Amino acid sequence: MNPHQSSEPSPSDSIAVEPLTQKQQDKSDELFPIVGIAASAGGLEAFTQLLNHLPIDTGMAFVLIQHLDPNQKSLLSDILAKETEMPVREVENGMVVEPNQVYVIPPNAKMTLAQGVLQLIAREKIHGKYMPADAFFASLAAERGSKAISVVLSGSNGDGAQGSEAIKAAGGITFAQCEESAQFSEMPNTAIATGDVDFILPPRKIAEELALIARHPNVTSPSSQAVEPLSKSETALPTIFAMLLTTTGVDFTHYKQTTLNRRIARRIVLYNLESLEDYVQYLQNHPDEVQALYQEILISVTSFFRDPEAYQALKERVFPAIAKGKSVDEPIRIWVPGCATGEEAYSIAISLMEFLENVLPKRAIQIFATDINETAIEKARLGIYKPSQIVDVSPERLRRFFNQVESGYQISKPIRKVCVFAKQNLISEPPFSNLDIISCRNILIYFESVLQKQVMPIFHYSLKPTGFLMLGIAESAGEFSNLFTLADRKNNIYTKKLIPTPLNFNFASSNYPVAKIAADKSMSHKTWDITDLNKQADQILLNRYAPVGVMINDNQMCIRDSHCGDRRQC
Numbered sequence: 001m002n003p004h005q006s007s008e009p010s011p012s013d014s015i016a017v018e019p020l021t022q023k024q025q026d027k028s029d030e031l032f033p034i035v036g037i038a039a040s041a042g043g044l045e046a047f048t049q050l051l052n053h054l055p056i057d058t059g060m061a062f063v064l065i066q067h068l069d070p071n072q073k074s075l076l077s078d079i080l081a082k083e084t085e086m087p088v089r090e091v092e093n094g095m096v097v098e099p100n101q102v103y104v105i106p107p108n109a110k111m112t113l114a115q116g117v118l119q120l121i122a123r124e125k126i127h128g129k130y131m132p133a134d135a136f137f138a139s140l141a142a143e144r145g146s147k148a149i150s151v152v153l154s155g156s157n158g159d160g161a162q163g164s165e166a167i168k169a170a171g172g173i174t175f176a177q178c179e180e181s182a183q184f185s186e187m188p189n190t191a192i193a194t195g196d197v198d199f200i201l202p203p204r205k206i207a208e209e210l211a212l213i214a215r216h217p218n219v220t221s222p223s224s225q226a227v228e229p230l231s232k233s234e235t236a237l238p239t240i241f242a243m244l245l246t247t248t249g250v251d252f253t254h255y256k257q258t259t260l261n262r263r264i265a266r267r268i269v270l271y272n273l274e275s276l277e278d279y280v281q282y283l284q285n286h287p288d289e290v291q292a293l294y295q296e297i298l299i300s301v302t303s304f305f306r307d308p309e310a311y312q313a314l315k316e317r318v319f320p321a322i323a324k325g326k327s328v329d330e331p332i333r334i335w336v337p338g339c340a341t342g343e344e345a346y347s348i349a350i351s352l353m354e355f356l357e358n359v360l361p362k363r364a365i366q367i368f369a370t371d372i373n374e375t376a377i378e379k380a381r382l383g384i385y386k387p388s389q390i391v392d393v394s395p396e397r398l399r400r401f402f403n404q405v406e407s408g409y410q411i412s413k414p415i416r417k418v419c420v421f422a423k424q425n426l427i428s429e430p431p432f433s434n435l436d437i438i439s440c441r442n443i444l445i446y447f448e449s450v451l452q453k454q455v456m457p458i459f460h461y462s463l464k465p466t467g468f469l470m471l472g473i474a475e476s477a478g479e480f481s482n483l484f485t486l487a488d489r490k491n492n493i494y495t496k497k498l499i500p501t502p503l504n505f506n507f508a509s510s511n512y513p514v515a516k517i518a519a520d521k522s523m524s525h526k527t528w529d530i531t532d533l534n535k536q537a538d539q540i541l542l543n544r545y546a547p548v549g550v551m552i553n554d555n556q557m558c559i560r561d562s563h564c565g566d567r568r569q570c
Contacts, residue, residue: 032099033060033147033219034113035210036140036163038133040067040155042183044079046203047153051084053207056100058214060149062086063103063111063118063140065133067155070108070123077104093120105132112139129157131391137163141170146262147219148172151206152197155187161194161388168196169301171262173213173269175199175206190388196299198270216269236276240264240293243283247290250372250425252297254448263296298373300340300442304347304385304392307473310441311351313491318468319355322436323363325466331364335432335462338443339369342380342411342421343389348439349415350401368432370424380421383411427454431462438463442472456480461501469494 039047043066054062068074074090080102081088088102089095091111095118097103103118105111110123110132123130133152137160140148150167152160154177164174174197176188181202191197199209213219237260238253245251252260267289268279283289305311322332332352336345349367356363371377386408390398402409426443438459444452459469460483469484471477471492477484483501484494 031144031147033149033214034097034140034144035060035062035149035151036133036137036167037062037064037151037153038137038155038160038163038187039064039153040157040159040184040187042154043067044076045154045183046177046181047080048083049203050151050153050207051080051086051102053204054084054086055211055214056085058211059099059220060210060214061097061099061101061103063091063097063105063113063136065105065111065136065160067130067132067157067159068105068107072107074104074107080104091118091120094118105136111136113143114139115143129159129387131159131162131388133160134163134388134391138166141166141172144170144172146171146266149175149210149213151175151177152188152191153177153203154182154184156184157187158190158386158388160187161191161386162391164191165194165196166301168198169299171266173198173266175201175209177206178202190386193386194388212272213269216272217274218265218269236280239280240283243290244294244297247287248294250294254450255297256446256448259446260297263293263299267293267296295373295375298376300338300376302340302343304343304390306344306347306392306441307491308392310470310473310491310493311347313488313493314348314437314470315351315355317488318437318470318493319352321466322468323356323359326363328361328363331366332437333432333435334365334367334437334439335435336367336369336439337371337424337426338440339371339376339380339421340373341376342369342383342419343385344439344441345369345380345419345421346383346411346415348437349418350397353401353415365418367419369419369421370426371421372423372425374423377421377423380419381416383416385409385411426458427451431458433462434464435462435467436464437468437470439470440472441470442474444475445472452478452480456483457502460484460496463496465496465498467496469496 037047037050047064047066064076064080066076068076077088077090084102086100086102088104090104090106091109092106095103097113097116097118106120108123109120112119112135123132137148137150140150141163148167148170149172150160150164152164152175164176168174174191176191176197176199177185178200179185179189182188188200192200199206201209241251241253264276264279268274268276271279271282273279273282283293326332334348334352336348339345345367349365352365356365369380371380384405384407390402390409393402398409401412401415403412404410440455440459444455447455456477457480460480463469468487469477471494473492475492477486477494482499483497485497487493487495
């Protein structure tokens with residue numbers, strides 16, 4: 001099996017959900033896979049083809065999120081019942097999901113899954129569009145984890161793309177209909193463009209792959225998380241870590257084992273392998289898979305203004321304290337480690353810009369955003385996001401801080417200008433310093449204790465005496481309460497304690513792979529000037545081996561960073 005990799009009328013009150021009976025609770029605990037299927041225009045034909053080729057005993061449940069006319073009774077469940085021997089039911093609020101059955105969303109409804117029960121509320125618009133598939137997929141990812149599967153079929157909008165990203169991040173598997181077989185390709189193509197679709201196939205082939213996946217032990221196991229890959233060899237995981245280190249320069253030995261197991265188990269299912277040893281062999285025979293595994297381990301779920309209360313707390317509590325104590329010519333300095341594709345850094349920049357509108361005199365802003373994933377950094381620098389990625393941006397902010405471009409929306413130049421993005425290994429490379437704020441959200445949860453003990457003193461060292469540290473909702477300073485004082489429990493905001501930083505840093509040389517200038521036949525006979533050679537060598541050293549650095553002018557404004565180059569050209 002060779003997966004084809006590709007690089008939420010106005011809301012109304014929700015319908016009350018009755019408490020689960022013991023029988024319902026028992027059924028919800030039987031964690032079988034659930035396949036969410038998104039479809040719009042042309043979707044009926046595609047879903048019919050898929051049903052025609054699906055076995056009726058996969059042990060999976062199939063939930064169809066079809067865009068329907070809100071003012072007409074739907075006959076979809078009656079039509080589909082003629083195409084399969086599986087029971088086909090239009091969903092009623094509180095309906096328990098059972099395996100080997102097909103469930104169809106009713107008209108004018110938004111549907112989510114919780115504790116094995118389908119819940120309905122009146123559908124709602126997100127920036128003028130209905131996105132019921134994204135809503136269901138997100139709840140499916142949270143509910144089923146590695147047993148969540150998404151399928152995006154024919155349709156003429158971007159619904160399902162963001163939800164597919166959530167499912168893959170949770171360890172599930174994602175499908176999209178190939179363009180050649182779809183009547184309307186915008187919907188599946190938008191999902192494919194996220195880079196988080198595992199299989200791009202026609203409906204018949206999707207059915208065949210689902211049947212294969214249904215029989216895999218990692219899928220049939222009664223758990224919401226992927227089973228740990230069973231191994232007879234104590235060297236299998238260390239071998240994988242060694243291959244990742246050699247290829248990417250990153251050591252994952254002390255990364256959260258549950259996360260690593262989930263990611264590796266997902267790859268094992270994708271390739272229909274039986275054991276961890278089989279996957280090691282696959283990695284050895286397919287070098288590109290090492291890079292694919294690396295990208296998957298680093299996958300992150302991020303969005304603009306995620307946890308809105310945290311950004312409000314910045315504007316009401318943190319920004320005023322910082323601005324009050326600054327001189328006119330002293331910039332506000334912020335570091336966002338683990339910035340992924342940039343949404344958090346840009347959200348902070350926008351929030352700070354809004355706050356400073358009513359503050360005189362104006363302050364300069366320097367936001368340094370770093371990540372170990374170079375692919376993510378490149379996307380962040382570009383600052384272009386698909387419509388499905390800006391659903392949490394208000395219309396007012398979209399108008400003020402974004403420009404519409406052909407492929408979506410781009411962050412406006414004034415915001416991009418204050419954000420410097422650079423590749424950085426948080427553990428092994430020197431940090432920034434003299435910072436007012438560090439926003440490190442949802443990174444520590446992926447680190448084992450040994451890495452957390454390295455990172456927290458780094459943050460303490462990097463902050464000014466009056467600096468703030470903001471962590472993710474599921475994180476805390478914990479055993480490092482000697483370094484930080486909790487200032488806002490709800491939003492996980494800390495202040496730096498005025499004690500000496502434990503100096504246990506060990507910033508070794510970068511382990512990134514050796515860089516080589518690609519051979520160019522057209523230049524094979526060129527006589528290189530020594531200045532050109534020195535320039536090429538300097539660029540490689542800066543990009544691959546030098547610590548993250550910036551060049552500033554007399555006003556302490558960033559004019560160049562060691563990875564992006566001349567900021568005036570960005």
